[in-house]
Every structure is written in C-alpha cells, then in structure tokens.
Amino acid sequence: MAEEYQPKVIEKKWQKKWEEENIYQVFEDEQKKKKYILEMFPYPSGELHMGHVRNYAIGDVIARYNSMQGFNVLQPMGYDAFGMPAENAAIERGIHPKIWTDANIEAMRKQLKTLGISYDWSREISTCEPEYYRWGQWLFLKFMEKGLVYRKKSQVNWCSSCVTVLANEQVKAGLCWRCGSKVESKELAQWFFRITEYAEDLLKDLKILEGWPERVKIMQENWIGRSEGAMVNFELEDGEKIPVFTTRPDTLFGCTFFLFASEHPLVDKMVSGTEQEKAVRDFKRKVAEETEIDRTSTEIEKNGVFVGKYAINPVNGEKIPIYLADYVFMGYGTGAVMAVPAHDERDFVFARKYGIPVTVVIQPEGQKLDGATMEEAYIGEGKMVNSGDFSGMDSKEGVRAVTNLLKGQGKGDFTINYRLRDWLVSRQRYWGNPIPIVYCDSCGTVPVSVEDLPVVLPQNVDFKAKTVSPLASDPEFVNTTCPKCSGAAKRETDTMDTFTCSSWYFLRYSSAYEDKAPFDSKAVDYWMPVDQYIGGIEHAIMHLLYARFFTKIINDMGLCKVREPFHNLLTQGMVIKDGAKMSKSKGNVVDPGNIITRYGADTARLFILFASPPEKELEWSDQGVEGCYRFLNRVWRVVLENKQSFKNQSSQVDGEEEKQLRHQMHKTTKKVTDDIERFNFNTAISATMELVNANYRYNESRAKSQRSGVLLREVAERLILLLSPFAPHISDELWEAIGKKESTFFERWPSYDKALAKAEEITLIVQVNGKVRDRISVVADMSRDELERIALSSEKAGKYTEGRNIIKVITVPGKLVNIVVK
Ligand SMILES: [Zn+2]
Numbered sequence: 001m002a003e004e005y006q007p008k009v010i011e012k013k014w015q016k017k018w019e020e021e022n023i024y025q026v027f028e029d030e031q032k033k034k035k036y037i038l039e040m041f042p043y044p045s046g047e048l049h050m051g052h053v054r055n056y057a058i059g060d061v062i063a064r065y066n067s068m069q070g071f072n073v074l075q076p077m078g079y080d081a082f083g084m085p086a087e088n089a090a091i092e093r094g095i096h097p098k099i100w101t102d103a104n105i106e107a108m109r110k111q112l113k114t115l116g117i118s119y120d121w122s123r124e125i126s127t128c129e130p131e132y133y134r135w136g137q138w139l140f141l142k143f144m145e146k147g148l149v150y151r152k153k154s155q156v157n158w159c160s161s162c163v164t165v166l167a168n169e170q171v172k173a174g175l176c177w178r179c180g181s182k183v184e185s186k187e188l189a190q191w192f193f194r195i196t197e198y199a200e201d202l203l204k205d206l207k208i209l210e211g212w213p214e215r216v217k218i219m220q221e222n223w224i225g226r227s228e229g230a231m232v233n234f235e236l237e238d239g240e241k242i243p244v245f246t247t248r249p250d251t252l253f254g255c256t257f258f259l260f261a262s263e264h265p266l267v268d269k270m271v272s273g274t275e276q277e278k279a280v281r282d283f284k285r286k287v288a289e290e291t292e293i294d295r296t297s298t299e300i301e302k303n304g305v306f307v308g309k310y311a312i313n314p315v316n317g318e319k320i321p322i323y324l325a326d327y328v329f330m331g332y333g334t335g336a337v338m339a340v341p342a343h344d345e346r347d348f349v350f351a352r353k354y355g356i357p358v359t360v361v362i363q364p365e366g367q368k369l370d371g372a373t374m375e376e377a378y379i380g381e382g383k384m385v386n387s388g389d390f391s392g393m394d395s396k397e398g399v400r401a402v403t404n405l406l407k408g409q410g411k412g413d414f415t416i417n418y419r420l421r422d423w424l425v426s427r428q429r430y431w432g433n434p435i436p437i438v439y440c441d442s443c444g445t446v447p448v449s450v451e452d453l454p455v456v457l458p459q460n461v462d463f464k465a466k467t468v469s470p471l472a473s474d475p476e477f478v479n480t481t482c483p484k485c486s487g488a489a490k491r492e493t494d495t496m497d498t499f500t501c502s503s504w505y506f507l508r509y510s511s512a513y514e515d516k517a518p519f520d521s522k523a524v525d526y527w528m529p530v531d532q533y534i535g536g537i538e539h540a541i542m543h544l545l546y547a548r549f550f551t552k553i554i555n556d557m558g559l560c561k562v563r564e565p566f567h568n569l570l571t572q573g574m575v576i577k578d579g580a581k582m583s584k585s586k587g588n589v590v591d592p593g594n595i596i597t598r599y600g601a602d603t604a605r606l607f608i609l610f611a612s613p614p615e616k617e618l619e620w621s622d623q624g625v626e627g628c629y630r631f632l633n634r635v636w637r638v639v640l641e642n643k644q645s646f647k648n649q650s651s652q653v654d655g656e657e658e659k660q661l662r663h664q665m666h667k668t669t670k671k672v673t674d675d676i677e678r679f680n681f682n683t684a685i686s687a688t689m690e691l692v693n694a695n696y697r698y699n700e701s702r703a704k705s706q707r708s709g710v711l712l713r714e715v716a717e718r719l720i721l722l723l724s725p726f727a728p729h730i731s732d733e734l735w736e737a738i739g740k741k742e743s744t745f746f747e748r749w750p751s752y753d754k755a756l757a758k759a760e761e762i763t764l765i766v767q768v769n770g771k772v773r774d775r776i777s778v779v780a781d782m783s784r785d786e787l788e789r790i791a792l793s794s795e796k797a798g799k800y801t802e803g804r805n806i807i808k809v810i811t812v813p814g815k816l817v818n819i820v821v822k
C-alpha cells in the first residue's frame with residue numbers, strides 16, 4: 001500500500017527546492033518566444049485573502065501551461081506599497097508607515113510563497129522604495145517637459161475623512177472610492193496630468209484591444225464620453241461671451257433659458273450688489289451640500305434660482321433668463337448649458353417648475369406637440385418648426401445646417417466634447433511619492449533637477465499635524481534651495497496619487513534593478529506587452545485607464561515600442577460566502593492560511609479554479625474543498641498503486657479495456673489543452689477527474705497481472721502533467737516517485753493523437769428567453785452541468801443576461817440551453 005498523501009510535507013519540500021534551484025527565474029532570450037503573465041500587484045495589507053489566491057492561482061495556471069508549451073514566461077510579483085492604510089496605522093497605533101508596510105510585505109511574501117506560484121522573485125518590486133519612486137518622480141518631470149503636467153486652482157473633490165483631494169475617477173456615485181464618505185467640493189490649487197490630451201487616442205485604441213472583456217471597454221468608452229456636436233457662443237447683456245456645448249444645435253431656436261453651474265466663476269460677479277445676490281448665495285451653499293448622485297438623479301426634483309440677468313440666443317436674438325441649476329456641473333462641458341425645455345427631459349421639468357416658456361421646435365411625424373400643454377419633453381428627431389429659415393427641414397440635417405450658419409457668423413463651430421477630465425494627482429497625505437517641485441519667490445514654480453532625484457520622503461513627520469499636508473510639518477524637508485537661482489525655496493508638500501505608482505510598474509518588472517533609467521528599454525521591448533493581465537473589474541476605469549495613458553506617453557517619448565500595455569485582460573469574479581462578499585464585518589471570511597495548513601496549497605488552488613469559471617463569482621464551499629482534497633488523494637493512490645504494474649512491460653495487444661482508457665487519455669489531453677486556452681479551468685479539472693475515474697475502472701476490470709504496464713505508465717505520466725499547472729507540488733512529488741529527475745515545470749505539455757481524441761461534436765444552441773443568442777461547438781457527451789456552464793459563460797449570450805436575474809436554466813442535453821431571465 002502506498003504511503004499517505006501529506007501535503008504539508010511535500011509542499012515545503014518542493015517550495016524549498018524550487019527556490020534553491022531558482023527554477024522560475026527568467027532572462028531575456030531573443031531565441032525564445034516570450035509570454036508575460038501578470039496579476040495585478042497587491043496592496044500590502046499584511047493579509048492574503050481569497051481574492052488574492054484566486055487572482056494568483058489563475059495567473060499561475062496560465063504561466064505554467066505556457067512554460068510547458070515552450071514559451072519563455074515572465075511572471076513577477078511586487079507590492080503597491082504607498083497609500084492611506086499605512087498612514088492611518090501610524091496615526092492610530094503610532095507605528096511608522098514604513099515599518100508597518102515593511103512588516104506587511106514580509107508577512108505577505110511568506111504567505112505568497114506557501115501558494116507555490118511560479119514567480120521570478122528576483123524581480124520583486126515595492127513602490128515605496130526610493131529605487132522605485134525615484135523614477136515615478138522622473139516620469140513626472142518628463143511629462144512636465146512635454147506639457148502634460150500643470151498646476152491649477154479649481155473646484156476639486158475633497159474627502160474630509162481621508163483629508164485629501166480625489167481624482168474624478170475616484171469618486172463613485174458621489175462617494176469616496178476608498179472610505180465611502182460623501183465627497184465635497186473645494187477650491188484648491190492642485191497638480192494635474194493632462195489625460196484629456198490623450199482622450200481620442202485612449203478611445204480609438206480600445207478597438208484594437210480584442211483580448212479585453214467587452215464590459216471593460218464599454219466602461220472606459222463611457223468614461224471618456226466622446227460626443228460630437230457644436231460649440232455655440234451665447235452673449236451676456238454686458239457683452240461677455242459664454243461658449244456652450246450641445247449635441248443638438250438643431251433645437252437652438254427652442255432655447256428659452258440659460259443655465260450656469262453654481263460653481264461657475266462668473267456667478268459671483270453677475271450677482272454682486274444686485275437684489276438677487278442673497279438668493280444666489282443661499283442656493284450655492286445648498287448645492288455644495290448635495291451629493292453628485294442627487295444632482296444627477298432623474299428621480300430627485302431639480303432646483304434652481306434666477307440670477308437676475310439675461311443672455312442672447314445667437315440664432316434669433318431673443319433675450320433669455322439666466323438661472324443656476326443643481327444639475328449643471330462645472331466638470332462637464334463649460335459649466336454652462338443652453339436649455340431647450342421642449343426637447344430635453346430635465347430642462348422640461350425645470351421649465352415647468354419655474355414657469356419658463358416651452359417652445360416646440362421639432363415636430364415628430366404624425367403628431368402635433370404644443371409647448372403649453374405637452375407633459376414631457378420630446379427628445380427624438382422630426383421636422384424643424386418655429387426655426388426661421390430652417391423650418392421644414394429634417395432635424396438630422398438641421399444639426400449640420402444650424403452649425404454651419406453659426407460658423408459663418410463666427411458664433412460657433414463643429415466640435416467634439418469629452419466627458420473625461422484631467423487627472424488630479426496631488427494628495428495631501430504623507431505616505432506617497434513626493435512631487436518633485438520647489439517654490440521660489442523669485443523664480444516661481446521650479447522642477448527639481450533630475451540629477452537630484454529622488455526627493456526622499458522624510459522619516460520624521462508629524463502625522464497628526466494640522467498643516468495642509470503632513471510633509472509641511474517638517475521644516476527640514478520643506479526648506480530647500482532653488483535649483484535655478486540657489487536662493488531659499490520651499491518644497492511642494494503634496495505627494496502623488498498612488499495610482500501614478502501602479503501606472504508603470506509592469507514596465508519596471510522587465511529590469512527591476514535598472515538604476516540609470518525607469519527601466520531598460522531593450523528588456524521592456526522584449527517582454528512587453530503583457531500577454532495576459534489578470535485582476536478585478538473594480539479597476540476598469542482607474543488603474544486600467546491610467547496605465548494605458550502612461551504607456552502612450554512613454555511610447556511617445558520613444559522609451560518603449562508598445563502603445564497598449566495589456567494585450568489580453570481577464571477580470572476575475574469575487575469570492576463570496578453565504579451569498580455575500582467576504583468581509584470581517586459579516587464574519588464570513590475564510591482565511592487562506594487555515595485552508596493551506598489543513599489541506600495544502602494544491603487543494604486550495606484546485607478548489608478555487610474548479611468551483612467556478614474565472615470571470616464569474618465564486619461561492620465558497622467547505623464541501624467543495626473537501627471534494628478537491630479527496631480527489632488529490634485519489635490521484636496520489638492511483639499513481640503510486642499503478643507504479644507496481646509499470647514493471648509489466650510485456651507488449652500485449654490492447655484489448656477493449658486498454659483501448660477505452662487510451663481513448664479517454666487522449667480525449668482528456670485535448671479537452672484540458674483546449675479548456676486552459678479558453679480559461680475554462682473548471683471543466684479542465686473535471687475532465688482530469690474523469691480520467692482518474694477511468695483509470696480506477698480499468699484497475700477494477702483487469703486482474704493485476706493482466707494490466708498493461710506500458711499503458712498505466714503513460715496514463716500516470718499524462719495525469720501528472722495535466723494536473724501540474726493546477727497542483728504543482730503533488731505533481732512534482734509523484735513525478736519524482738515514478739522515477740523522473742526534473743520538475744514537471746521543465747516538461748513539454750503533452751500532445752494528443754487527434755484521431756483518438758476526436759469526439760463527436762454537436763452544436764449547442766444558447767437561448768436567452770427562448771431567443772437564440774449563440775451557437776457553440778461542444779463535445780457530444782457533455783454533462784448537463786457542463787453544458788450549462790458553457791452556456792452561462794457565453795459572451796454573446798452574456799450581453800442579454802448581464803445585470804439581470806436568472807430565473808431558471810432549461811437544458812436539453814445534446815441540444816440547447818435556454819436561460820430565462822427577468
Ligand atoms: Zn475617503
């Protein structure tokens with residue numbers, strides 16, 4: 001009888017061996033094709049959670065598989081080490097952020113190593129080390145030379161709980177992305193990256209990202225928010241010209257009032273000393289307290305106030321009243337809006353509330369709208385009416401015609417507007433990358449010269465200081481000399497948004513020890529782009545947009561050849577338990593450390609890959625973990641038990657049983673190969689389980705002496721290799737037990753006999769609510785579960801089920817799956 005499977009013992013043994021022999025370290029090799037597999041690096045909280053394990057297990061299967069396919073595979077790991085939690089720990093517990101962070105990194109590295117991921121640890125980076133952040137400062141200065149960095153006083157998002165400003169991307173439905181507090185508006189001078197300069201580029205290149213989930217691309221597209229329309233110049237009574245953006249210049253004749261955002265800089269000037277002054281000031285104060293979500297909601301009543309002034313409609317010369325409205329933002333367009341109540345929903349509601357005339361200028365076909373009696377806005381197309389010479393024209397044509405008229409009179413032009421705003425990067429916090437700028441009384445704002453980088457983050461800072469930023473509390477840091485005139489000067493005391501650190505770390509991995517530049521361009525050109533990037537969907541806008549922006553600038557600087565950093569993107573789903581996201585407050589957290597101690601890392605990895613396709617949510621199940629552990633035990637026994645039969649090398653002719661097992665082996669190899677390519681790890685694992693079952697069946701049907709040792713050896717080897725990307729420790733142990741010298745990592749991925757692997761294929765019809773949405777070619781003898789899994793992960797059908805409740809799934813095996821949604 002074979003000895004017992006003891007994951008604890010064998011996992012330690014192999015992790016030690018792999019590390020000592022440095023088997024996962026890679027070098028640039030022009031003779032070999034490369035693959036760069038990357039998982040988003042973690043924030044070093046000190047605790048590895050199941051989401052991490054899932055992320056890294058997925059990456060490791062892809063990395064190991066590609067290595068065995070003969071690629072030169074880079075899979076690195078590092079830490080996104082700056083950020084608020086370290087600083088909060090300093091404030092609450094009196095531990096210095098550096099000490100807290102270093103201890104957490106230490107702990108996490110240890111935990112990561114127990115997972116047995118094939119990382120090249122020689123490239124490990126941590127963004128809070130001067131060797132790294134120095135180059136973030138260098139990039140800041142280079143971007144500045146290119147005119148892509150500027151400082152400006154403006155209304156910014158302020159989180160009083162985090163005591164810092166936030167970028168637009170970091171405000172989610174009016175709340176702080178980090179702490180969930182209500183975000184306020186504040187006027188401050190801040191540093192910005194001119195991401196809007198790349199708006200068109202970032203949008204256009206989404207089209208070439210074929211390996212990205214549609215969902216992420218749509219989110220970025222919407223965030224960039226390109227719209228074509230016209231810029232129209234309205235004139236105020238005092239002659240001041242106010243440009244406004246509209247996508248509907250064809251409705252201009254129906255503009256009966258004019259709106260300003262309450263934050264608009266002109267507002268105070270307009271009302272100063274007038275009788276409307278008090279009402280306007282009261283209104284501004286009220287709006288400042290409203291959340292952005294309230295202000296944009298169509299459910300909540302919109303408010304406004306008359307300013308007491310008028311603007312001139314440029315097409316008909318009519319005097320129209322100016323209001324402030326809470327639904328108009330400084331952030332969108334110019335902070336001023338031409339209001340056309342007959343043809344815009346919110347303008348309509350606003351006009352009715354404040355008794356402003358509603359003039360119909362577009363008549364839909366077959367209807368007769370009346371501005372006095374209509375009950376809602378008409379936003380569609382139709383015939384232009386009440387529009388001077390344009391009356392009778394098709395509204396679609398009118399868009400162009402009206403803009404041309406304005407253009408001819410110098411009162412407007414065709415234009416493209418973006419929703420995207422420049423990226424606010426300064427933060428009033430300590431634990432971040434210092435902004436390399438000094439302020440000199442005689443020279444003004446002066447960049448630190450690159451030879452003097454890094455501007456090192458000082459150690460002795462009062463974290464509770466009531467200064468604008470904790471760095472301002474350290475006179476030794478603040479007081480410096482001007483790089484230009486050598487006179488006394490003061491340093492910038494803001495640090496950079498930590499998202500700047502994560503916008504280029506994937507480049508740094510190519511040459512982590514480079515000390516003359518952010519990275520070695522030759523190494524970057526070898527490894528980039530990242531062939532497979534894996535991370536959470538929550539980064540769809542922030543990190544994934546910023547990283548694309550950085551890469552484009554760096555490409556424009558001639559430092560790297562790629563313009564897009566991530567060739568393929570996989571966004572993994574959340575790990576949940578009892579139907580909810582794991583969280584300490586809900587008490588449903590499963591600690592990976594406990595699972596690894598009890599069952600081993602191989603079981604943890606296997607379960608997490610088996611329980612659900614990677615992009616779907618994964619429901620934690622203790623029984624599922626047990627099941628995977630039992631499976632590995634079965635693999636262990638069947639291989640070691642058959643080892644005895646390997647001796648039976650008599651070249652008997654295959655009987656029916658042998659034929660069947662051999663057939664199953666080739667079929668399984670094909671299935672696992674195809675499934676890994678498509679990231680269907682769960683079905684790959686279940687195919688392996690079936691092969692193990694077939695192996696047991698064969699052993700039962702044949703007397704020991706009659707078993708084909710040749711075949712059993714083949715099946716055992718095959719099984720181990722197919723399993724090795726998922727469960728590398730047990731694989732290497734069994735590989736050694738059957739007499740092999742090297743790690744499975746150095747083996748070639750098994751090939752299969754096409755004729756033997758060929759299974760009958762059928763077309764699976766995927767329906768959503770009875771309508772055919774996809775046709776997928778599948779193997780004929782798939783189980784009901786498997787068919788459903790495949791249907792539910794169809795991207796085409798997913799477009800119709802996205803965000804809707806699945807009521808039931810009706811499956812006719814061998815034919816169709818109908819997903820019923822509400
Ligand atoms: Zn906050």
Ligand SMILES: [Zn+2]
Nearest residue numbers: 440443482485
């Ligand atoms: Zn100076």
